[in-house]
Amino acid sequence: MKRRLSVTNHDRDVAGFTYVYPVVSRRAGGVSIGVNLNPNNACNWRCAYCQVPDLVRGAAPPIELPLLARELGELLTLARDPAWLSANAPEGARRVVDVAISGNGEPTTCTNLDEVLGAVLETISSHGPPGPLAKVIISNGSMIDRPAVKRALTRWNDADGEVWFKVDAGTEALRQRINGTSQSDARTHKLLHLCCGLARTRIQTCVVTWDGEPPCDAERAAYIKFLRDAISGGARVHDVLLYGIARESHQPEAARIDHPGEAWIRDYGAELERALDLTVHVRS
Numbered sequence: 001m002k003r004r005l006s007v008t009n010h011d012r013d014v015a016g017f018t019y020v021y022p023v024v025s026r027r028a029g030g031v032s033i034g035v036n037l038n039p040n041n042a043c044n045w046r047c048a049y050c051q052v053p054d055l056v057r058g059a060a061p062p063i064e065l066p067l068l069a070r071e072l073g074e075l076l077t078l079a080r081d082p083a084w085l086s087a088n089a090p091e092g093a094r095r096v097v098d099v100a101i102s103g104n105g106e107p108t109t110c111t112n113l114d115e116v117l118g119a120v121l122e123t124i125s126s127h128g129p130p131g132p133l134a135k136v137i138i139s140n141g142s143m144i145d146r147p148a149v150k151r152a153l154t155r156w157n158d159a160d161g162e163v164w165f166k167v168d169a170g171t172e173a174l175r176q177r178i179n180g181t182s183q184s185d186a187r188t189h190k191l192l193h194l195c196c197g198l199a200r201t202r203i204q205t206c207v208v209t210w211d212g213e214p215p216c217d218a219e220r221a222a223y224i225k226f227l228r229d230a231i232s233g234g235a236r237v238h239d240v241l242l243y244g245i246a247r248e249s250h251q252p253e254a255a256r257i258d259h260p261g262e263a264w265i266r267d268y269g270a271e272l273e274r275a276l277d278l279t280v281h282v283r284s
């Protein structure tokens with residue numbers, strides 16, 4: 001590791017590893033260890049705001065488990081070394097805060113996710129810092145009903161891991177535009193319900209302007225209705241994370257989308273909290 005990591009430097013290959021990368025987050029007050037199961041830049045969705053360059057439709061490749069475990073062990077060991085931390089992280093952020101399964105594509109497209117998460121958890125136990133470490137899998141939720149994913153999330157939940165489940169909009173047409181998926185409302189509800197039953201589930205929602213306009217009244221109402229219907233149907237959503245784009249999109253729609261502004265996101269977060277009776281965390 002030669003480069004000091006910063007809040008803006010999130011290159012997945014910054015440490016020269018295939019599967020793991022460190023990110024310094026001032027907000028989280030420490031180093032987050034990312035695990036990228038999609039080094040092939042393949043995802044089954046194509047979000048207009050996606051930051052992955054050369055994104056292709058597809059699934060995660062077979063994962064070399066010994067290599068993943070070795071890299072994660074090395075990075076967890078490095079990130080506990082005071083000399084490495086002071087060389088690479090600013091004061092106030094010199095500790096490991098979490099391990100996030102989050103990469104250049106959808107992690108649940110990995111066909112042996114249960115084995116992969118098992119290896120990740122074992123490596124955290126053997127090489128991680130003493131004490132509890134937050135564990136997150138960041139997902140579009142579209143593959144939750146695969147048997148290997150269900151087994152993986154059960155294991156993840158047993159280790160107090162959580163899932164961040166993407167819901168950017170409340171209608172099929174809007175999700176088609178923003179996420180490039182034709183996944184129906186009914187299937188999204190079913191997957192969300194299933195996910196909430198398998199592990200603590202946070203809804204993650206990215207809001208953007210489209211041709212200069214933030215989500216209109218009807219779009220916001222549709223999103224609220226979508227989540228209300230899910231919750232009244234039994235989905236035990238833990239909370240919501242509302243955020244704007246932090247980095248440049250690498251998709252063809254990049255010029256059409258933008259950040260709606262911190263004040264707009266804060267106001268929308270307050271509107272959602274009132275409407276949904278859920279905690280809404282705002283990361284503008």
Ligand code: SF4
Pocket residue numbers: 043044045046047049050051052103104105106140179
């Ligand atoms: S689900 Fe994530 S990785 Fe896939 S296209 Fe959307 S933002 Fe990119």
